[in-house]
Amino acid sequence: MRIRILPYKMSSESARLLARELHCLRIYPDRSTYRPKHNHLIINWGCGSMLPWVHRADHIVNHPYNVQVSANKLSTFLAFKESTIPSPLWTQSREEAAQWVTDGNTVYCRTTVTGHGGEGIVLANSTDEIIGAKLYTKGVANENEYRVHIFDGRVIDYVRKARRRGEEVRPSHYIRNYKQGWVFIREGVQLPEVVRETAKRAVQSVGLTFGAVDICTIEGTNEQECVVFEINSAPGIMNTSVVRYAEAIKAYERKIRCL
Secondary structure, three states: OEEEEEEEEOOHHHHHHHHHHHHHEEEEOOOOOOOOOOOOOEEEEOOOOOOOOHHHHOEEEEEEHHHHHHHHHHHHHHHHHHHHOOOOOOOOHHHHHHHHHHHHOOEEEEOOOOOOOOOOOEEEEHHHHOOOEEEEEEOEEEEEEEEEEEEEEEEEEEEEEEEOOOOOOOOOOOOOOOOHHHHOOOOOOOOOHHHHHHHHHHHHOOOOOOOOHHHHHHEOOOOEEEEEEEEEOOOOOOHHHHHHHHHHHHHHHHHHOOO
């Protein structure tokens, strides 16, 4: 079969690196000239658009509809609830969110349900800081936060978040992203079994074949409990992760060819 990468946008560096590793072509997501063939295995890298040719594709990994589900915080949490995947406590009620703050919790007021990397988040530690939002999530006392890459029911890679060397905890340390001094590390990281199995179930719950699961263990539980924050269908990858995704895609292609 011939592998094709469908990126959410052509400027995606991860999609470009993956296509180069696989020696395959990318499909322009904003053009309708592409015609899927029976021997094309299309790897959808985060494209949620229902392109006119999608219904004619025989082999598309991560259907755009399921990508839409995973890209939306609310629909993801609803899918988690249905499949009993542990997630942060959430509500769409401003009053309930205010009560969480009154009880001494930090609340994430999410003005968008499709943001990434902290986009659209307003932190509230007092009732005066609660704003009108599409979704509110209750802060989690997390011990360790991981990104677990799942492909076809297998863990193919994983890393843990850690503060950049020399970085101090900033006032907005509740948002653990690169801008706030956090990076992913892999050296010496051991993945707890509960994290491994929950990440697999989380990807399955939103109907994806592959995805990067942001998940944490709960403080004070000896890493026996975890919470899933989100699933990224177009994760940022480089070096080792690119190679592991390429190997997983090749194995999946061989599997499909033998069916």
